[in-house]
Amino acid sequence: AQSVAQPEDQVNVAEGNPLTVKCTYSVSGNPYLFWYVQYPNRGLQFLLKYITGDNLVKGSYGFEAEFNKSQTSFHLKKPSALVSDSALYFCAVGKNQAGTALIFGKGTTLSVSS
Amino acid sequence: GAGVSQSPSNKVTEKGKDVELRCDPISGHTALYWYRQSLGQGLEFLIYFQGNSAPDKSGLPSDRFSAERTGGSVSTLTIQRTQQEDSAVYLCASSLITMGNSPLHFGNGTRLTVT
Numbered sequence: 061a062q063s064v065a066q067p068e069d070q071v072n073v074a075e076g077n078p079l080t081v082k083c084t085y086s087v088s089g090n091p092y093l094f095w096y097v098q099y100p101n102r103g104l105q106f107l108l109k110y111i112t113g114d115n116l117v118k119g120s121y122g123f124e125a126e127f128n129k130s131q132t133s134f135h136l137k138k139p140s141a142l143v144s145d146s147a148l149y150f151c152a153v154g155k156n157q158a159g160t161a162l163i164f165g166k167g168t169t170l171s172v173s174s
Numbered sequence: 175g176a177g178v179s180q181s182p183s184n185k186v187t188e189k190g191k192d193v194e195l196r197c198d199p200i201s202g203h204t205a206l207y208w209y210r211q212s213l214g215q216g217l218e219f220l221i222y223f224q225g226n227s228a229p230d231k232s233g234l235p236s237d238r239f240s241a242e243r244t245g246g247s248v249s250t251l252t253i254q255r256t257q258q259e260d261s262a263v264y265l266c267a268s269s270l271i272t273m274g275n276s277p278l279h280f281g282n283g284t285r286l287t288v289t
Binding site for chain 1: 214222265277279283
């Protein structure tokens with residue numbers, strides 16, 4: 061069965077500093093990996109995905125994530141954090157198989173201080 | 175061009191009552207998903223529809239939960255004899271295709287409170 065772990069409930073970073081939100085996954089076969097963001101009182105929004113190809117994928121709002129197959133990780137990164145990046149971030153894994161749903165992690169709250 | 179629409183946005187019900195939650199997916203999206211978001215639990219997968227059929231019902235917590243989808247479009251999630259532990263935000267999402275590489279588009283959710 062697929063599973064996703066986000067080991068940190070909360071990440072705190074100062075504005076302008078780099079940020080990393082961690083994610084590890086478990087799935088049989090090749091994974092499809094996603095990051096979603098949920099701003100306060102807003103719905104979940106798609107940030108980026110890894111399907112195949114380059115291990116470094118770039119997404120919305122300057123975010124990027126690196127797929128590491130040997131470590132089964134897909135950490136979310138941004139070189140310079142903004143206060144407006146403060147939100148709840150979810151990592152998700154899918155399978156290369158029709159009729160399967162994305163499985164989400166428990167989420168990590170990112171807090172960027174000014 | 176509307177996104178995924180869910181109604182009601184908020185629902186307060188008494189323990190033991192039945193509730194129906196509605197989801198209108200993006201037009202043309204064949205896949206529809208229900209998730210539940212509880213504090214500290216992240217997003218819990220409930221059920222998935224491909225067209226009107228549900229290949230994966232594995233996430234439904236108990237037989238009090240059921241869902242249907244008609245016309246390949248609107249879906250309703252029904253919770254019978256609600257319990258306090260059912261209190262959560264119920265999220266609906268749709269995607270264009272059914273493979274696991276298709277991003278999901280989420281609605282704003284229905285916040286259910288069982289008193």
